[in-house]
Amino acid sequence: MVPRTSHAGTFIRDNNSSGGSSDGESSRRNVSALKASFLLGKAFVGTGVLFLPKAFMNGGLLFSCLMLAAVAFICCIACLLLVKVRLIIRESFQDIGMVLYGKYMRLTVLLAVALSQIGFVCAYMIFVSQNIHAVVQTFTRCTFHDIQEKFYILTPLVVLIPLVLIRRMAILSLPCMFANIFIIFGLVYLWYYSINNLAHHGTGPNIALFNSESFALFIGTAVFSFEGVSLIIPITESMAEPEKFPRVLAVTMTIVTIIFGSVGALCYLSFGSQIQTIVLLNLPIKDGITITVEVLYSCTIILSIPLMLSPASRIIEHGIFGDRSGGHHFKVKMQKNVLRTILICCCALLSFAIGGPNLDKFVSFVGSVACMPLCFIFPAMFHYKACAESTKAKVLDILLGVFGVAAMAFTIYITIQSWVVPGVPEVPLDRCSAFA
Numbered sequence: 001m002v003p004r005t006s007h008a009g010t011f012i013r014d015n016n017s018s019g020g021s022s023d024g025e026s027s028r029r030n031v032s033a034l035k036a037s038f039l040l041g042k043a044f045v046g047t048g049v050l051f052l053p054k055a056f057m058n059g060g061l062l063f064s065c066l067m068l069a070a071v072a073f074i075c076c077i078a079c080l081l082l083v084k085v086r087l088i089i090r091e092s093f094q095d096i097g098m099v100l101y102g103k104y105m106r107l108t109v110l111l112a113v114a115l116s117q118i119g120f121v122c123a124y125m126i127f128v129s130q131n132i133h134a135v136v137q138t139f140t141r142c143t144f145h146d147i148q149e150k151f152y153i154l155t156p157l158v159v160l161i162p163l164v165l166i167r168r169m170a171i172l173s174l175p176c177m178f179a180n181i182f183i184i185f186g187l188v189y190l191w192y193y194s195i196n197n198l199a200h201h202g203t204g205p206n207i208a209l210f211n212s213e214s215f216a217l218f219i220g221t222a223v224f225s226f227e228g229v230s231l232i233i234p235i236t237e238s239m240a241e242p243e244k245f246p247r248v249l250a251v252t253m254t255i256v257t258i259i260f261g262s263v264g265a266l267c268y269l270s271f272g273s274q275i276q277t278i279v280l281l282n283l284p285i286k287d288g289i290t291i292t293v294e295v296l297y298s299c300t301i302i303l304s305i306p307l308m309l310s311p312a313s314r315i316i317e318h319g320i321f322g323d324r325s326g327g328h329h330f331k332v333k334m335q336k337n338v339l340r341t342i343l344i345c346c347c348a349l350l351s352f353a354i355g356g357p358n359l360d361k362f363v364s365f366v367g368s369v370a371c372m373p374l375c376f377i378f379p380a381m382f383h384y385k386a387c388a389e390s391t392k393a394k395v396l397d398i399l400l401g402v403f404g405v406a407a408m409a410f411t412i413y414i415t416i417q418s419w420v421v422p423g424v425p426e427v428p429l430d431r432c433s434a435f436a
Contacts (some may be wrong), residue, residue, distance in 0.1 A: 059218030204272020376404030
């Protein structure tokens with residue numbers, strides 16, 4: 001067992017954060033179980049859910065439903081293991097790794113965090129570019145062709161560069177609240193349109209229960225969709241009754257899984273093999289609600305990207321500048337601003353290189369390389385060394401860790417293979433035929 005340490009931490013601690021007294025900790029523990037459930041739901045249900053319908057096609061309807069439930073269950077167990085470790089080692093996620101396994105484990109955790117957040121940003125920038133292109137098509141009735149679709153990836157930089165320079169994330173709290181409302185509005189419309197389309201036109205073409213060629217892509221995408229693991233520790237610490245967290249997590253994960261599964265299954269059933277990586281592109285181009293949803297989701301992503309990139313920015317800044325603060329040194333602040341500008345531009349260039357046709361593969365790759373260690377492997381390793389005393393607990397930790405490593409290796413191999421040896425090319429959806 002590892003001795004209990006004294007100060008609190010979160011997933012990525014601010015440089016100027018410090019340990020507080022027990023009175024300070026108790027004063028922060030004022031979140032009810034219901035509010036904690038809403039916070040968890042908000043952390044897990046993001047724009048990643050819009051990638052699931054195409055992922056359902058990659059996996060097949062039956063396999064995807066079963067695997068989504070399995071991923072959610074395993075992720076729930078891993079989160080509970082992480083919380084147990086946090087009760088013993090009161091450190092941030094990466095510092096738990098350092099206490100248990102040394103500095104290289106800390107660097108490995110930080111690398112996984114940075115890669116996952118940069119991966120999220122790149123995927124969502126492609127998402128925004130395709131939405132902007134769709135909106136331009138709608139308003140010009142498909143008569144404007146001067147800019148290729150992939151070049152729209154660069155247009156959000158006009159807004160994103162100033163936003164990523166903001167360090168007080170509280171400034172973005174109000175816009176992010178509206179972003180959550182936009183996500184709910186989009187999900188409700190997807191449910192409505194899919195059910196209505198099924199009722200009037202039946203199921204889409206080529207519905208498969210299992211897709212033997214690309215089922216592994218679903219696993220990576222499913223893990224990618226559960227992107228809120230980083231907030232498990234902070235939410236637990238903020239609860240007035242943290243002993244209720246396991247029940248809160250179980251209920252919330254069940255609801256989130258139902259949301260994910262219903263969106264993925266209904267949209268796949270509705271559109272079949274014609275499903276696009278971004279399911280919004282399957283909606284009727286001339287529908288005013290479709291345009292509204294595309295614009296609102298683009299705004300949501302643009303407002304969310306600074307928050308997504310912040311952990312990666314802080315990790316890189318700390319690696320270069322150490323504890324030097326821009327608040328006390330103007331030169332350091334300008335250097336950090338340049339670094340953040342370069343980082344968001346590099347994300348845009350990487351998104352440009354990936355392109356829209358490869359978005360589903362890239363999402364699966366990010367889920368496999370960065371998210372699986374954070375969700376499965378690290379919690380199992382940390383719990384094994386910090387908490388596991390009985391043989392049963394140790395065996396369960398080993399099984400979870402082995403599962404994480406095996407799933408990670410397998411899905412990475414299949415994803416890379418799908419890039420190197422592409423299958424049947426996806427037939428682009430002709431949305432402009434509506435204006436003919």
